[in-house]
Amino acid sequence: MTNSSAVETGDAVISIRGVSMSYGARRVLDRVDLDVCRGEILVLLGGSGSGKSTLLKHVLGLAKPDTGSITIDGVDITCCSPSELGAVRRRIGVAFQAAALFNSLSVEENVALPLRELTRLADSTIELMVWMKLIAVGLSEAGSLYPPELSGGMRKRAAVARAMALDPEILILDEPSAGLDPIVSAGLDELILFLKRSFGITILVVTHELESAFRIADRVAMLYQGRLIAVDRKEQFVRNAHPRIRQFLDRQPDAPPGVAAEEFIASYLRGSKDDN
Amino acid sequence: MTFLEQVGQAAIVQVEDAGALTLQFLSVLRKLPRVLPIVGARRRWRSAVEQMLAIGASALPMAGIMSLCTGFILALQSASELRRFGALEFVVDLVAIGFTRELGPLITALSVSGRSASAISAEIGTMVVTEEIDALRVMGLDPVEFTLAPKYLAALITLPCLTVLSTLCGIFAGYLFLAFSMDMSVRIYFQAVAEAILLRDVAFMLVKSLVFATIIVHVGCLEGLRVRGGPEAVGHSTTAAVVKSTFLVILADLVGTAIFYFMGWSSLG
Numbered sequence: 074m075t076n077s078s079a080v081e082t083g084d085a086v087i088s089i090r091g092v093s094m095s096y097g098a099r100r101v102l103d104r105v106d107l108d109v110c111r112g113e114i115l116v117l118l119g120g121s122g123s124g125k126s127t128l129l130k131h132v133l134g135l136a137k138p139d140t141g142s143i144t145i146d147g148v149d150i151t152c153c154s155p156s157e158l159g160a161v162r163r164r165i166g167v168a169f170q171a172a173a174l175f176n177s178l179s180v181e182e183n184v185a186l187p188l189r190e191l192t193r194l195a196d197s198t199i200e201l202m203v204w205m206k207l208i209a210v211g212l213s214e215a216g217s218l219y220p221p222e223l224s225g226g227m228r229k230r231a232a233v234a235r236a237m238a239l240d241p242e243i244l245i246l247d248e249p250s251a252g253l254d255p256i257v258s259a260g261l262d263e264l265i266l267f268l269k270r271s272f273g274i275t276i277l278v279v280t281h282e283l284e285s286a287f288r289i290a291d292r293v294a295m296l297y298q299g300r301l302i303a304v305d306r307k308e309q310f311v312r313n314a315h316p317r318i319r320q321f322l323d324r325q326p327d328a329p330p331g332v333a334a335e336e337f338i339a340s341y342l343r344g345s346k347d348d349n
Numbered sequence: 350m351t352f353l354e355q356v357g358q359a360a361i362v363q364v365e366d367a368g369a370l371t372l373q374f375l376s377v378l379r380k381l382p383r384v385l386p387i388v389g390a391r392r393r394w395r396s397a398v399e400q401m402l403a404i405g406a407s408a409l410p411m412a413g414i415m416s417l418c419t420g421f422i423l424a425l426q427s428a429s430e431l432r433r434f435g436a437l438e439f440v441v442d443l444v445a446i447g448f449t450r451e452l453g454p455l456i457t458a459l460s461v462s463g464r465s466a467s468a469i470s471a472e473i474g475t476m477v478v479t480e481e482i483d484a485l486r487v488m489g490l491d492p493v494e495f496t497l498a499p500k501y502l503a504a505l506i507t508l509p510c511l512t513v514l515s516t517l518c519g520i521f522a523g524y525l526f527l528a529f530s531m532d533m534s535v536r537i538y539f540q541a542v543a544e545a546i547l548l549r550d551v552a553f554m555l556v557k558s559l560v561f562a563t564i565i566v567h568v569g570c571l572e573g574l575r576v577r578g579g580p581e582a583v584g585h586s587t588t589a590a591v592v593k594s595t596f597l598v599i600l601a602d603l604v605g606t607a608i609f610y611f612m613g614w615s616s617l618g
Contacts, residue, residue, distance in 0.1 A: 133487050159489045173484035187488050189392070 084111040085144075086243055086275045092131060092141035094299075101127045102138065103299040109243075114269055114276045116286040116307075119296035120321065125279050126170075128296065129247055132277070133167060134158050145243070163191065166236030170247040172228040174220040180207070180231045181216040187238045206234040210264060226257035233264065244268065244276045250285045262288045283322065287311070295321070373493075373571055374563075377501050380494040384502045397499035404465045404500070404566075405507025409514060412460045416515035419456055420444055420522025428530065437531060441541040444523030449550045450609075453516030455602055458561035461508060462594040466569040469500055470590035473573025474583040482574070497570050501563075508562035509555050516554065549614055557605055561598050568594040 085108040094102040101124045109115045119125040130136040131143055134150045142149050145161050153161075174183050181203050188199045207213045210230040220228060229249055236244055249265065250258035262285050269276055280286055286293060287307055294304040297317045303310060311322065319325075384393040427443045473496060476482050485492045520542055527533040572590040576582045609615055 130483075133483070135483055135486060162487055162489050165487070167484065167487045169480040169484055171479045173480040175481060187490075190490055191488070 085109065086111050086146060087132060087277065088144045089128075089132070090142045090144070092128070092138040092143060094127060094131065094136070094138045101299050102131070104141070105296070105299075105301050107294055107301060107304060109275060109277050111275055112269070112273050113291040114265065114278060114289050115292050115294060116290035117277065117279045117294050117296065118281060118283075118286055118321070119279075120281060123296040124299040125296050126247070129245065129279055132245065133165070134162065163239060164241055165243045165245060166239065166241035167245045168229065168232035168236045168247065168249065170251060172220070172232040174228060174231055174235070176220050179217050179219050180212060180223070180234075183220070183231060184235045184238050187235065191239065202238070206237050209237065209268070210234045211260075224257075226253050226261065229253065229261060230264065233261075233268075237268070240272070242274055244274050246276065246278045246280075248280055249278060250280065250282045258282070258285055259288075261285075265289050283324075369575075370567060370571055373497075373574070374567060376493050377497050377567075377570075380491065380498040381502060383494050384498045393494065393499055397502045400500050400503030401507045403468070404461065404503050405511055408457075408461050408464050408507075408511060411464065412457045412511050412515040413518045415456050415460055416448070416453065416519040417522045419452055420448060420519035421526055423447060423452070423519075424523045424526035428526065437527075438541070440523060440527060441538060442545040445520055445542040445545040446550065448516045448519035448523075449546050449554050450615075451602075451606065453519055454512050454554050454557040454561060455598070456519075457508065457512045457515045457558065458565065458598045458602075459595060461504075461511065461562075462565045462598055463591060465504070466565045466572075466590040466594040467587040469566060469569030470573035470576075471583055471587045473497075473570055474576035474586045475580075477574060477576045478578075478580055478583060500570065501566050504562040504566040505559060508565075509558045512554060512558035553605075553609055553614070557602065560601050560605065564597045564601060565594045568597060 087107075087109040089105055089107040092102055092105045093100070105124075105128060107115075107117075117125050117128070127136070131138050131151075132145075137151055142151050144150070146164060148157055148161050150158055150161055174180070175186070178186065184203045184206055185199050188194060188202060192199075194202070203216070204213065207216055210233050212227060212230050212234060215223065215227060215231075220231070223231065233244075233246070233249070236246075246265070249261050253261065265276060265278070266289055268274060276289075278286070278289065290307045292305060293307045293310040295302050295310075295318055302315055303313050303318055305313065310318075313319075320327075383389045384397050386394045424440050424444055428437060428440050431437055431439050431443075473482075476496065482492045482496075485495055523542075524533070524535065524538045527538060528535075569590045572586040572593070576586045
């Protein structure tokens with residue numbers, strides 16, 4: 074693993090050490106070591122089933138690893154008390170893959186929810202803060218709409234606005250551009266860069282969209298079968314010779330094109346036979 | 350050996366079920382005061398009121414009509430037998446006692462279990478699938494307090510009210526029958542009803558409805574929280590919620606009624 078040591082020795086906000094995790098006999102995470110440094114955008118790449126969602130759940134304290142430690146701002150969240158975990162979580166904003174907006178609340182109320190529940194701010198202050206977050210994500214017009222009325226891109230933006238509500242030090246984005254058209258997705262990339270520039274927050278992005286990843290990333294990490302096979306500045310990452318990374322970057326299927334299609338159809342047919 | 354393993358496996362699953370139910374119940378009980386008006390959080394109370402409208406108020410027409418029909422059926426069926434002994438007046442006692450002790454709470458619970466156990470598990474299951482429950486946890490909000498506790502409170506408040514109203518509907522159906530078949534007046538009918546029902550019958554009815562409310566909301570929430578995977582799992586969970594809550598309601602009814610009977614509370618005087 075070739076790491077740029079300058080960043081590595083920098084101020085790590087999230088530090089993952091030797092994290093392993095298995096579901097039964099299947100190893101989902103295998104001794105993962107990763108640092109996310111203050112003020113950087115780190116993009117975690119990986120194909121489907123590479124363990125990136127599982128790693129994210131661990132970083133958020135929603136799951137506990139079998140072994141290893143995850144330290145956020147000096148607090149080991151794998152063995153701290155619930156109140157310490159709560160304090161750490163208040164410094165993290167999360168935008169989930171499916172946006173996870175509450176459908177019974179309007180966009181404004183969604184963004185206001187953490188402010189109303191976790192602070193003692195006056196209603197007028199909360200309104201102002203919500204309005205500022207909505208302007209920052211470009212949704213100032215849509216505040217009174219409800220989540221089902223929003224388009225996919227607007228929903229992702231609203232999720233980012235809610236994640237930003239408590240002015241977090243760390244922003245975690247799970248597949249921000251999945252399922253969005255290139256224009257909306259590019260807009261979201263600009264939003265992420267804007268948030269980093271203007272608020273100096275640390276951003277961890279989990280994605281498999283290459284273009285977006287290389288647009289926003291300072292550093293790129295890649296998970297493959299639960300192992301971290303590379304962490305590097307993006308300029309070096311694109312030159313990495315690991316066969317799986319080459320395959321990922323060059324968009325090559327596992328088998329030669331014709332064979333891959335046949336195998337895919339065969340496995341599809343097997344799958345549908347199993348269902349019946 | 351394999352048979353033994355199967356039995357053991359099934360037993361473990363059942364015990365795990367029971368354990369999960371108990372744990373969830375305790376954590377909700379601890380959070381329930383937060384939902385109460387005045388002493389709790391204002392916004393929780395508001396969402397509890399919304400739940401009361403969904404679980405209680407909108408179930409009223411269905412529960413009422415079901416009780417009205419059942420009351421009429423009960424009166425018809427019993428009248429055909431009682432008429433042979435010239436004891437048609439006893440239809441009053443049968444309907445009044447039958448509804449207060451048994452059919453009122455049961456029919457209400459069954460209609461609410463069909464409507465709300467499925468709705469609750471679908472709502473919570475969807476929240477699990479779309480990561481809303483995770484989002485609450487990560488925001489530092491307790492999903493138990495935020496989504497579960499208001500539903501429990503709503504069910505515990507509305508189900509006894511619904512039960513009283515639907516029992517009245519059932520008893521009123523008995524009046525309709527007797528008014529048509531033997532021109533009984535309203536005053537005489539309801540006097541006879543008041544004489545037939547004891548205070549402990551009403552108390553038993555209310556206790557039953559509280560137990561049924563707990564079962565319905567509890568099973569609905571647990572099945573919802575257990576959803577893993579995609580949207581199709583939500584469908585399975587709603588079915589499981591209705592089946593399990595209906596079954597448990599009837600089982601609890603049997604146990605409660607048996608206790609009532611063997612303690613000698615059911616005999617008149």
